[in-house]
Amino acid sequence: MHDRGGKHEKTADLGDVRLDLDRRRRCGFPEVVFGESKDVATLKRVIQRLLDDEQPVLITRVSVDKGTELAAAFPAGRYNAVARTFVVGTLRVPSEDYGTRSVPTTCGRVAVVTAGTSDMPVAEEVRETVEWMGVSCDSVVDVGVAGPQRLQEVLPRIVGSDAVVVVAGMEAALASVVGGYVDCPVIAVPTSVGYGASFGGIAALLGMLNSCAANVSVVNIDAGFKAGYIAGLIAKRRVSK
Amino acid sequence: MHDRGGKHEKTADLGDVRLDLDRRRRCGFPEVVFGESKDVATLKRVIQRLLDDEQPVLITRVSVDKGTELAAAFPAGRYNAVARTFVVGTLRVPSEDYGTRSVPTTCGRVAVVTAGTSDMPVAEEVRETVEWMGVSCDSVVDVGVAGPQRLQEVLPRIVGSDAVVVVAGMEAALASVVGGYVDCPVIAVPTSVGYGASFGGIAALLGMLNSCAANVSVVNIDAGFKAGYIAGLIAKRRVSK
Amino acid sequence: MHDRGGKHEKTADLGDVRLDLDRRRRCGFPEVVFGESKDVATLKRVIQRLLDDEQPVLITRVSVDKGTELAAAFPAGRYNAVARTFVVGTLRVPSEDYGTRSVPTTCGRVAVVTAGTSDMPVAEEVRETVEWMGVSCDSVVDVGVAGPQRLQEVLPRIVGSDAVVVVAGMEAALASVVGGYVDCPVIAVPTSVGYGASFGGIAALLGMLNSCAANVSVVNIDAGFKAGYIAGLIAKRRVSK
Amino acid sequence: MHDRGGKHEKTADLGDVRLDLDRRRRCGFPEVVFGESKDVATLKRVIQRLLDDEQPVLITRVSVDKGTELAAAFPAGRYNAVARTFVVGTLRVPSEDYGTRSVPTTCGRVAVVTAGTSDMPVAEEVRETVEWMGVSCDSVVDVGVAGPQRLQEVLPRIVGSDAVVVVAGMEAALASVVGGYVDCPVIAVPTSVGYGASFGGIAALLGMLNSCAANVSVVNIDAGFKAGYIAGLIAKRRVSK
Amino acid sequence: MHDRGGKHEKTADLGDVRLDLDRRRRCGFPEVVFGESKDVATLKRVIQRLLDDEQPVLITRVSVDKGTELAAAFPAGRYNAVARTFVVGTLRVPSEDYGTRSVPTTCGRVAVVTAGTSDMPVAEEVRETVEWMGVSCDSVVDVGVAGPQRLQEVLPRIVGSDAVVVVAGMEAALASVVGGYVDCPVIAVPTSVGYGASFGGIAALLGMLNSCAANVSVVNIDAGFKAGYIAGLIAKRRVSK
Amino acid sequence: MHDRGGKHEKTADLGDVRLDLDRRRRCGFPEVVFGESKDVATLKRVIQRLLDDEQPVLITRVSVDKGTELAAAFPAGRYNAVARTFVVGTLRVPSEDYGTRSVPTTCGRVAVVTAGTSDMPVAEEVRETVEWMGVSCDSVVDVGVAGPQRLQEVLPRIVGSDAVVVVAGMEAALASVVGGYVDCPVIAVPTSVGYGASFGGIAALLGMLNSCAANVSVVNIDAGFKAGYIAGLIAKRRVSK
Amino acid sequence: MHDRGGKHEKTADLGDVRLDLDRRRRCGFPEVVFGESKDVATLKRVIQRLLDDEQPVLITRVSVDKGTELAAAFPAGRYNAVARTFVVGTLRVPSEDYGTRSVPTTCGRVAVVTAGTSDMPVAEEVRETVEWMGVSCDSVVDVGVAGPQRLQEVLPRIVGSDAVVVVAGMEAALASVVGGYVDCPVIAVPTSVGYGASFGGIAALLGMLNSCAANVSVVNIDAGFKAGYIAGLIAKRRVSK
């Protein structure tokens, strides 16, 4: 946490945003900002304030228009148009920033697995989040269960991860199937991919919640950031003793 | 169809039941009777009337109490307490009854596959129905996807069927997984097995409707009879040219 | 399956698509591609790869823009703007490709029946799918039950099919009514046609799932491809002994 | 309306019940009492108060226990255990009570049609209500659409009614089919008959609301009284000019 | 019904439309056409065919674009942009067309009542339908219950109608309140007016289905045509003895 | 707050219950205990602890069995079997306990209005809560809108209250109608009264949430305590300046 | 109420709008107009009529286009583009207009608290409404519970209000948390902020309805006006004895 005038501030009042500068101390990582309902001017103020406090920045749900403006304003940042994320300062997180626990610059391993190509934007949001946390991430795409040999072919890339994120829409059977092969937590992300009775991801959500595999927990529909964050937490803890 | 006094009756008016005696001619099989909301007296009249017409009888959703009474009244019948079915005259369907098409006494092959032991009553209803239609039926139980080697071990019993019925509750991933391995239609039966967000079978129903496998169609929750009937129709047609 | 350098590949890794080349061997027909969320470049790669493997191609949910581009790129292909399908190589499926079972070039008969004119796009997707499988298909349109003489007039075109697909929105009563007249499986497709309490096809879906006709199974809302595929499987099996 | 001490009372305050004695003047018929949540003592007070006011009595949703007690207390009354109704004073409604309009003692014709035998209790509630209003009622039972010849056989009993009540559960296709044959209003009553995705009558309710027949309106699930009341109103108006 | 070459046709096959020319004989009024999913060319063919058969025409859900084209093509017709209806030949229905029953040219009285100004389009669809049937219709608008004196002020225009149509969104309390004041059937139309938990009319629909007034039946959300049609049927029957 | 050994405790750890002794200081009234899932032994410990702290006690959702035991154990308490409440120390709330604000022993006025007799248990829970808070409460029962003169007759008892609680099931139109007559907040309690499409109170809940009256807010289905508590807070504040 | 020609009118019939001029007498404040479905011409007529009657004006849900036109037409008015409100005559409400009760020009205190910046439009609608009623309003924004120190820092601005409005989407935990800290009613407004399983505000709505804090009642999703109005009523009553 940055020292502004001799005093550690916990909250930055930016008018319509009340930034939680203390999040990193309490929760291990800085506040990640939901970009969807904030205009570019607000986002710039938020980013600048975090950088002033020497906190790495991750903004999610950033449209292409906003992303282009942000990339111009912060040349050190990187916009991913598929993931709709904007990141500044991901790499080289100074380990001394983490307070009492020592955290290596890069550590742990997460696999993100998708059922189909339509799940790509969510999978990319997962990957950007995991890497921003200083954890390595392997993307394994389009291994839906209707072609069962496909998962078999890529299993070696999945087994042995610290956490697996499964991204799937429609009936989302992949979460249960992957869960049966691994010994780590699986975070399942239902996606709004599908039509008709997929109901914008409800079918996938219910399928994942009712998974017969004991190691599967679930996040909100399309919530790639949250799944990536939790997977990153698990991977990071494992190596941060 | 039985000739009563020189005239083929299409409907038998039994007071509160209007029995469709013409069903066999139009649809290939006699009317199957839903037993849940009918008392034993009514069921006896229905059964007797069908037997008078020389039509084989299948009653579904028969409670143990009613089943015991029916078995006593019709010693030629058989009550299955797990399936909750009562059958009279399944075997030895006279092939000449089928009109223009010739039907062998026993023919075709259906596999019924369950995800867990709780799906047994529905699977038994499937099996009773299929066998009543003169089709052989193989029950493969408890091969849910969380233990993926289990399905692999029994695949030879499933592949090569004329139709497969998959019975599963919770997230019902098994329907999609089986669908990816076979070249015949899969009829999926969601079951009300599960708790919480399984919502009495809705999660399984939605999962099956959204199956990524192209050969999966769906029937109502716990509708073992209907799934068995459709599987039987497919198996029967195949051999009845 | 095509032999590429002496070795049968089961999966083609095209980057964001992992094509299931083994589908035809396992399931009887090549992988059909869901076109909605894939861009034209990806679709072209997929089509080319399937053609390289000498597999007939069916792409569904292809918008007019994409369809026009694909038709230009693959002059042997045919785009159906109502069905939103793109087909290459439907006809003249080499029967020797089917492995141990011998399949005639054209065989079986499916009827697709619609309740109203608004159900036409789904019915066309059914027809394109059935014909791509080498099965003949008769479209019977606008015979909703409010004008009951209409169905009576066309019944001879429906009775005697190997399978019937009923396409209907709103209350979808047509599925049950047709089911009562035929001796083959009925695959019911609820459509998102209607307004208010049709809830984008939910009313039709529930109606079809609760059909009092024993031979009716159901697929997802607007899932013309899946219904056609299953009907085609049934018709094909019947003649492929 | 009875004159109590020279003054017409509009409301009778019976403690926990505030009886609407003015209903008959405003709406043509006395207040009908929903019996489900009232104890026998309360029901007796209500009945006595209506009789004191010379208003014919209809109580609905009366359990067998309560019905037996009421029948003992009011020997002129009649309890129908299937319909769960208790009636006193149905017949011989004094026509002079209807104010300016003259109403014959018995008039009009309603048909109540059911899809299956399980719909009987609701159909009986319809019939009791219609007859209590002094309208004749013909019950046509078990003509569900899966046996299409059944409806054809009874159509002459339905066509020509002043109003038709269709009582059906499951997919409730019967309402639309009947609606296509008649030139009078059809009041559709979804029933909670069925299982699984019938969702206690929701499927039937949605089906009826989305009926493609223009003359179909709908009442609450199992609301036999309301459907009968509206049918009675229509039949009564027709003859009461 | 028009005699084409000595033979009464019951159905007109117009390609994608199968017009029910027999509707008028069976149901009292010609088929009304749902215009939403039909293009102008189809609508023109339908209208011409009905006019050739000397049947008055009502098309509903006609967008402004289509309406303008139809009005140009059929100068005798009238397009109502609020109701989105197109009518040809409403007035002067030849009474001899109604077969055995004699119907006066204009007769009966319907009141349509709205809760708010946003319900106007649906109310206008009701009015156009009622008047097309040869029944007079009085529109009483914006009498929602939050200002209770408003309904009191207009009650004399409502009481005494043959049928009342109540059009309301949000909580739709108006249907019950009006129901308590009249002695004729009330047909309630929930509208999709509102926001949030009105869920596009579901709240209003449920409110109307659960109305404590015994004379209220319900049609689909925004189904002005159907409500008007049923109200017209009731008004017409009353005078057509 | 009671002083135990010179120190004000904020929380009492009773094993499986962690009682909030500080509630009264923060929120104006002591913690009210939800009795449904607690056994009698636990409830006794909770009551004793509150009495030790000189805080008046209100337990809700107390079954008759538990209520009888509690009444025996705490003779100063009073069990209301309709409301399912147990109260000790309601009357004579020492005003000095309220800290900085002075509260008279009895003050303010709340009216609770029900649509039907079935709403009585919830209305009684409201009344018990309001009176426990030292506010007077007038119960006005069975004034549903189908008999509109009934509300008119009792309006003088409602107008002029500090807050009105409307308790209604089914379509719950009463909340909006009452809201249009008063100048104070209306707290609406949907009840699970009704059948079919009332869906256990959902119809009433949605109706109340969509009320066109601006002064209506809503609490959970059957939440008589909460509605009474909020009404009591409003009445109390008004007089506690 | 304005005297037009010696007679107090209760309702103004403006064609498609029936304005409730009596609302102020009955309910304490003039009718507030829902602007969403009314065109500018209608709104102008409504505003002018209210001003003629000397009633202060509040129009909600006014789009920017309409707001700009209204501001030009009524220079004394003020359009708030975030709140989408148009106000004329908020300040200086003549206290003699309130009839028998005396109301000071400005009085009471309401706090509106938001969980995130996306809730701003609803919070602004709350504030505009409260201030139009002559009550002061303090906006406390972006104090969602994930950064718990934020609420602690602003608690002094919230505690001591006459009523608190909590505006929150997603899981809406803030309502319960705030409810635990204050001794006045909390009116909770669920917002449609969020994605996936927030279902347009349903998750927040359910969360608020199930709040474990006893002082929380709920209004419709995004219903800022209604929450502000109720909070204003409470604050106003407190000071208007």
Add this chain to the structure above:
Amino acid sequence: MHDRGGKHEKTADLGDVRLDLDRRRRCGFPEVVFGESKDVATLKRVIQRLLDDEQPVLITRVSVDKGTELAAAFPAGRYNAVARTFVVGTLRVPSEDYGTRSVPTTCGRVAVVTAGTSDMPVAEEVRETVEWMGVSCDSVVDVGVAGPQRLQEVLPRIVGSDAVVVVAGMEAALASVVGGYVDCPVIAVPTSVGYGASFGGIAALLGMLNSCAANVSVVNIDAGFKAGYIAGLIAKRRVSK
């Protein structure tokens, strides 16, 4: 895995149960058995087979009747009537069984936190599961947010855990609040506690899925076992490098 006759079996076919003996090798822990739909005889066979294979046993959802029988049959086992679990062989998991990774006998730390006393059964299922996995577990009960000081008082017992399980019904705000204080994953379990609009846990489920805290993932309603299992996996991995 036990060696039976020189061969490691992966599956044990027990008739209606197909036990996954390979689960421990693939997933780190033996198959846990869902006891709800299995009779005692079946459970005994399952337990014996697992013990024969030297795998520690955990059965969930065991009713008191079954639990008593099992405890008699396996004296080494322990039945927890609150948690409804039966455990044999929890302690002294031989670390050499875990293959390549070394696992200490007891390790890691999980906190389970409940909102109310009604959540106890689920919390106990969590604790039994965690401890069966050889991880220590601290239960912190009844710290719902309406009494905010309660969570503050117990925070030291929660912060510093390897994973936290939050068990809450109703609005489930506790998950988000706890999530804001800790730097480890939070697994949220919605419970079916509550009434009315809690809808058997749906409100809690949606609240948890929409949590604004980034570290919260969710399992099925009342799924204490699954939450405990995932928490145990996280705690175990952390120490098992």
